[in-house]
Amino acid sequence: MINKKETIQELEQRVRACQDILLANLVMMSETPAPTFHEQDRVRFLLDRFREAGLDYISDDEVNNGLGYLPGPEGAPTVALVAHLDTVFSDKDSHALSLGSDRVKGIGIGDNSLGAAVLASLPHLIQLLEIPINVNLWFCGVSRSLGRGNLGGIRFLLDHLEQLPDQAICIEGAPLGRLNYTSLAMMRGEIEVEVPDEYDFSRFGVMGAIVHMNDIINRILEIPRPSRPQTSVVFGSLHSGNSFHELARKASLRFEVRSESDDVVEMIEKRISQIIEEVRARSGVNIALNKIAHRSHGGLDFSHPLVQSSQKVLENLAVEPKIGPSMSELAAFISHDIPAITLGISNGHEINTLDEEMEVDLIFKGITQILGVLQTLNVEGELS
Amino acid sequence: MKIDQWLESNTFHHSEFWDVRQLVADKEKQNLKISLCIPTLNEEKTIGKEIVIFRSELMSRYPLIDEIAVVDSGSTDKTLEVASNYGADTYFSGDILPEEGFKRGKGENLWKAIHQLNGDIIVYVDADITNIHPRFVTGLVAPLIYKPETHYVKAFYDRPLAFSQGIRPSGGGRVTEILTRPLFSMFFPELTALMQPLSGEYAVRRQVLEEIAFPIGYGVEISHLIDVYTRWGLEAFAQTDLDKRVHRNQATRDLGKMAFGILQAFINRCEQLDMVNVKSEMAHILRQFQVNGEQIEQQEFTIIEEERPPMKTIKSYQEKFHS
Incomplete structure (x- = not known):
């Protein structure tokens, strides 16, 4: 059970103890091909995970976005956790993944199978580790992000959600320390x-x-x-x-x-x-x-509490923040005037090539970072 | 039991057992313990993900498996380190029952696992599967959990070959179709009902495993089938379609060695059952040829299908499980 005295390092240790949950999701997500416009098999897997975790309002839509909802305290604001499901690889490419002691190798891991696997794992981890969350959470696996997809999934979602989220955190596989809060x-x-x-x-x-x-x-x-x-x-x-x-x-x-x-x-x-x-x-x-x-260009100020609290969490984890602009889902939130950031999970090598691999050990730091940032949101009844 | 009837009642598709919660509930009701054994020799590329998938899905999420053990023949790569990192119990086969000595071979690992592992059911899954999935275990243990009369469950797979007009052959690999199936057709016709008799994935009850001998090499699967069949009949078997299995493709020359070992084990069994009478001693050298530049070279391989006795005859085992 987490308590106020738990440090981020202690949380990291507890996350590491759950490594098989995340890594199994990474294997199954990565080995499911999801070229842009053909993400349906990953959505099915994601929704199965959401169902097993007991999320509410589990659904998909006509463009292959997959959603689940975890309610927070009554009247709490709502935060969207978003990862795009598509990769640049064809379903004809071998999606077999190899898990070594310190590296995991397979196509599409960094962009963005790892981000999608983290999204699939978070509902289970939040419950298992009893992470106190003071906001409502939408878990959104979005389609049609890359290339000609042109953020089609998240745009569709934001155009059709009855109530837009108050803030958003976009999850990308790489690199760890990535902190994007502006869009080029x-x-x-x-x-x-x-x-x-x-x-x-x-x-x-x-x-x-x-x-x-x-x-x-x-x-x-x-x-x-x-x-x-x-x-x-x-x-x-x-x-x-x-x-x-x-x-x-x-x-x-x-x-x-x-x-x-x-x-x-x-x-x-x-x-x-x-x-x-x-x-x-x-x-x-x-x-x-x-x-x-x-x-369009836009985004948050560096002084925005979401940016500041994310930077603090990274510093506490001894991770150097890599601040810079992004053109991912973040841009869609910015165009809707929704405060949003993008965070990375681990460091990768040869991203978007057939020799792509990621560092295993950092993955747990990356997940701890997300859980740490979530815990800072709305701690005193106001969205930070 | 007629083959048609057996195929109808004892052949399954893994999707019939999608409800893992129900599987766990029935397992617990029967107070069964299930052990997973992965025999290895230099499998560092695939062992890691096998372990995390089975641990996460069938231990942490649904407690279907009680232990996961890697039994290794002496890997020189990082197989054991990777397996241990991701939470498997790892053993060098030679360290199990040391008083019985160590022989190198997959069958040796499977035999030693009977002593080392504690399950009432042992599931054997090869380590070279690149498309690993929980179905490789759930599909095999489910018939044992739901059908007490079933003792031995074999996997079979979709092996898509070139086809036209909606008909496509479905069967085993090259050794199965060229050697094993013709042999079964001649001597044990009912065993031809097994689609892939040589598949390396199967789940078996302990009380059966401890009663049968184990060739240490290529002949272990075919011997099992003959021994279980002659003792418990076709109705003791079931088979489950696990869809696709992606793994390394073996060279034809390697399959020749496999076939040689299988044939030895098969003839040995037939002799024991008085089905054939080989009057001279069988040779154990397989001769193959390879072209090296302008030269044709001869290669000889000595392949002897040694055999471990039924585990129940081993004193240490008796003391651990039957005292």
Whole structure:
């Protein structure tokens, strides 16, 4: 039974004693494929865990979000605990997980099977460890977060919940110490170049899609980017061509523009559109810019009690806070003016690759952190 | 018992036993103890998750299993360290019944486990399963809990092969289909009802395990089936479909060694039962060939299916369980 004198280190020891609960959920969650838009099997598993823990209002919705509710004291405010269920991996990839003494290895663990497994474990752990919670808790496994999903799950949820939560904590697998409370402005896009069948090579020269795409990339890199507000353009993937000897007829580029300013993102987006117009006119090839996702800049002040109490918990656990912006579910809460933070659970290596692995020992510190922050909420009848 | 009738009454799908709470309630009503034994040799990649899944789901959440033990043949990797970290009792097979000596082989580990573990039912699950799930235990112990006349429950799996027009073969692996099934068809036709007689996952009552001999190598499963069948009949068996089992694929040459050991054990049993009469002593060398550059090389493997006697004949066991 927890009491007021229990230190966070003592709580951590009690969490460690329950390692098999969390690790079993991690194995079962990780080995259930959940490519974006196909999260239904993970939702089923999550809801089974919620049922076994006796949560109320267990339900899923038409976009594959899974929910459960743990009531707090009467009249208490409500906090949403959120983890996205999808990963970037196809269901054709091997999802077998290997659990060693100090590392756990498998695809999609850091982003975000571990976060989802923690969400699945928390209701059971809160009861088992008798953690005093002074708020109502919504446990939300959300779908369609990554890539083209564009936070579709959490957006749907926030658009349809009868009563929005007062605060939110988003759980991500990695890294431990992550403390996000602002969202960057962001535009995620895809540029597609296609050389038409009737292309007049005598007029435009012998150049395939790769050369035109290369031209576009070089021109984007020439766009002036301010150092303040911090701004970056990330080229995430590039695909083109099939052989050594044939000109590539198609090329596609996925990219993100990120900034601490909505205006800067808008400016760069306009400039990219102009570049595409220019290259299209000059080259005669088809070029399309598809806007996949958009976020607005915003968030909490560093002095917000939710940020402060989270930082204190991390310090007590001797974990260095890694403060920075995020573009995950946090952005959706910020756009609804709901105070929210994102916390990480453990440190990972080669995240989102086939060699992805996480440190086992830190996982229990990561869970203790979440339980520690939950205990600070509404301790004196006010949401901190 | 006719095969059709047995297939109807004694073949299950694990989903029939989804209600683990009910399983635990019935187990407790009968005051049964259940032990899980995982025999290992260099299984550090998969042993960790097997332990956490079974501990979490079938000990912490639902107290179906009373102990989880890893019985090891002398791993040189971190198998025992990983298993111990995640809460299994770990044993080197040679440390169990030391007065009986140590022989290297999976059957040896299974035999020693009868002495070391305390359960009324022992479930054996191999350590190389990459898609481990609680059904690998619940599906096997449930028929023993619900049907007192059942003594030995074997797993079988969905082995999807290329198929068309809705028909697909469902059966065992290569050794089962090429060797074991033809042998059973000739000598023990009723045992052909078992879909995968060589599967490494099964649950057995102690009073049966202590009565049967254990070949220490590849022949342990086939010997068990013949011994239990000749003593208790087909009705003592049940089998449960555990869906898919993902594991390492073995090279054909390794399957040759397995088949050699199985054939030895099978012929030994048939001789004991006066079903065949091998007039000369059988050889124990398996000869295989491999191509090395331009050369064809001969390789010889000595494979002797030694056998441990029924555990009930061991004095230390008698003292521990029957005094």
